[in-house]
Amino acid sequence: MRRVYMDNTASTPLLPEVLDAMLPFLKDTYGNPQSIHDWGDPARDAIEDARNKVASLIGGRPEEIIFTSSGTEANNMAIKGLAQAQQSKGRHVVISAIEHFSVLHSARTLEKQGFEVTLIPVDRHALIDPADVARVLRKDTVLVSIMHANAEVGTIQPIADIAKAVKEAGAVFHTDAVATVGTIPVDVNILGVDALSLAANPFYGPKGAAALWVRRGVRILPLMDGGVQENGRRPGTENVPAIVGMGMAAYVAESQMGPRIRQIVNLRDRLISGLLSSIDHMSLSGHPTRRLPGTASFLFEFIEGESMLMLMNQRGIAASSGSACTSRALKASHVLIAMGIPPQQAHGSLLFSLGIHNNEEDVDYVVASLPPIVHTLREMSPLYDKFMRGQRGGTEHANLQREGDGPLHESPECRGDPES
């Protein structure tokens, strides 16, 4: 059976050259970068080399890069550390409704500390209107955090336009760019942001390697207390192999950006048109044009994303879903809900995230495999049955979509937190 991995949002394989770069630091070059003997020097040099490469990828300065252990840690440090460092100016924070949980829940923690948090809505394509941000900015707004792109539906936000409004208001502007850095061109100066989170795995670097970029002069408090590493801003012995791998992955991503995007966009569009033309009662979610190169996200009516994933898995296909299980609460994805998609439809979401290892045969296999899966599930679906009987009896389809808020099925187990 063919195996097709289209879940690059959840995890990607390491590039061989990334592993090759890491291996010496998993073998003989094991010194602590803080050591002042010959074992420490190559580790320290390697980290500074990686810092240069990561800075180059986003147009920042090396000394502005703070290596962290995950995008989640970078977002926690940004939201809490930036807000707390500016709180003498005010305690109002603005984020969007579709942020990653590491941003959303960090903002909730700030609320418990006395901050006020305003959520910016999105339209049905998950797009933010910069005017909506400008409208809520106040004298006491100290931090705005809007993600660069949402990995679940692919929509890319107009960050530079939002940045103008935020800078005029004098607030600090952070963007969670975990989904974009290494995937599309990202330049902190073109975006006009003050801080930016990124992670290595989305561009075929190792797990456990991420960074927060903070523009020189912008005050931030550390998330953790301890030693002097990362210029006193992120303590703990440096994870040298992971950082080195991130540097190499950044270097390759920068040099291969154009060809990668062309390859992946072609595959994504082939997948989107192939599926839309072969399956009824489904639609693309997210923005039709402002979207990540590899993100093909859909809403299937009458059936549940988890069930589709399980049958696809039986045919060797890996994808993911925002249907229910991005939190243990068994709620539909907060992103889809914020887009105004009824919970019932949100439970039928499916996300294919394509990567550099995919090819046309992968796409064609998915396009051939999915229709019978959807057919099988709809044959078992009471909602589909009701719809078909309604069709025969003349009931409007539109009524059904808003009919109920409950999930179609409760999933037996719950996993799948994309992009964290």
Added chain:
Amino acid sequence: MRRVYMDNTASTPLLPEVLDAMLPFLKDTYGNPQSIHDWGDPARDAIEDARNKVASLIGGRPEEIIFTSSGTEANNMAIKGLAQAQQSKGRHVVISAIEHFSVLHSARTLEKQGFEVTLIPVDRHALIDPADVARVLRKDTVLVSIMHANAEVGTIQPIADIAKAVKEAGAVFHTDAVATVGTIPVDVNILGVDALSLAANPFYGPKGAAALWVRRGVRILPLMDGGVQENGRRPGTENVPAIVGMGMAAYVAESQMGPRIRQIVNLRDRLISGLLSSIDHMSLSGHPTRRLPGTASFLFEFIEGESMLMLMNQRGIAASSGSACTSRALKASHVLIAMGIPPQQAHGSLLFSLGIHNNEEDVDYVVASLPPIVHTLREMSPLYDKFMRGQRGGTEHANLQREGDGPLHESPECRGDPES
């Protein structure tokens, strides 16, 4: 030239079997443990297997293990998360004066939040008297954190005795066991603690892998907000290769504990007696018997640890020093100062941390190499010159030791945070 690495406190090499265990997860088994398809399953299984192995090493339950990215992160989570979770009961926290900076500085952060922190002193061997802890416990004491052993001078604390007093007072007891787990037998039930920090690198596991063990039923707040990983207590995509490596390293450490200790203690004692018998005006620091198997720590009079490290490095020997550079403040080690060692003497500290890769030839090489280095530096030392002239003139040596507080030389650059 022979190369002798005796800085295992700063970093250790990976065991070959640890790297072998990690490699599949750096290559083909790249799935996200949270994914519900066939790519996620082996990653999830591997993490649970590692969790079992780490739990076994410390006598805890697998579900009580929270994987983190460093000992520093585990300590931050313990100090802040345990104190904040119990603060309805009180806001008094007790730690020792010789804790790692990740504990000390986290306690300072708690102070800024309105907690009161009491520091427990140590004696000249860095030992804590359990009665000193019992004496400061109050009704509003919610957390006590005393490290199991100090990596800088090797002293092992009477944790079980301290635990009795803490439990009687009804407070939560955490121990930073980064220096002991995998090195000497550690059992959370014998120690009687409620929470314990450990890291993989001290027992030849990877950087970027550590854990906080928290006894079932003990409340703790997470340090970071985000997804559901680690049972909702530590979000962010799991660093699968690092966690797998930590599991394998724990398994090997548990099975080889006895032979490793015998080998390393023999080498350590050979080094201690070899150096003490060949160099004047030096002494062992830390406790004479209650000490880590691999820790040989000394105080050299009239000269500076950093200078010794540099000359030793020229002869291929790696060690470290608590002389000045454990913080950017250019202060002498807070551990040595807490032991009542005058700053001047503290600047002459040297730490050899031996490991399983050392042998008798290594020890003999160090014993042969160090006397001429000490001689060279003392020949250049104005303090030594003054002492020798005093000897000839009859001045007491004892007067000199307390003469000044300033460092002998300011070091040109400052690195070397052991154990973080």
